[in-house]
Amino acid sequence: MQSASPYYTKTAQWLHWIMAIIFISAWLIGFYSGNFLSYDVDGSFKGSVITLHKNIATVIIFLVIIRIFWRYTHPVPKLPDAMSPTMKTMAHLGHLVLYLLLLALPITGCLFSWSAGHPAPVLYLFEIPRLVQDNPELLAIVKPIHIYLSWFAGFVVLGHLLMALKHHFIDKDNVLRSMIGRKNKR
Ligand code: HEM
Incomplete structure (x- = not known):
């Protein structure tokens, strides 16, 4: 759903x-x-x-669920007309990969922690109920997955940041401003 507004909603901006x-x-x-x-x-x-x-990272799982819900129930600004169809597809794919990583990282992190016999605490307030008990076989699988995914996510987020800066300083379009603009209420 594309919006007539050049800005993301306030809620989407805050979540971002x-x-x-x-x-x-x-x-x-x-x-x-x-x-x-x-x-x-x-x-x-x-x-x-x-x-x-852990206490910081577990918050991502709650926010990403809200964010995905918000993303598919609210319109988003359209990408600049100057972007080629290939670049637009790449941007959409990049965003999809980011959402998947934001789900996969906390999930593998929790599985890593639980299978090693530790809790998955949230903001030092409560713990996510354990879905698995100590499990060395599972630990041997989820530990490297969490570590390699975290490195991959580091590169993807860095690429996302560099693209946002390219849009702002080189292409001089509205892409970065659409995530910080103020002219909308929701
Ligand atoms: C978006 C969320 C998360 C990000 C970006 C993230 C990122 C990372 C990174 C970069 C590392 C270090 C990898 C390395 O050894 O080079 C790591 C390690 C680790 N993560 Fe996460 N993580 C996330 C979520 C979680 C969650 C939710 C948990 C558990 C509840 C968790 C548990 C761990 C543990 C136990 C380690 C090993 C630390 C160590 O060996 O010293 N992570 N994570």
């Missing part, structure tokens, strides 16, 4: 920027823990950092 902040924070904290801390040297500090990673 809150999720961007959460994603980038969770990514950096996870990367730091996974690659710069070790249980042998950093012990309980690494445990606290992973716990922080």
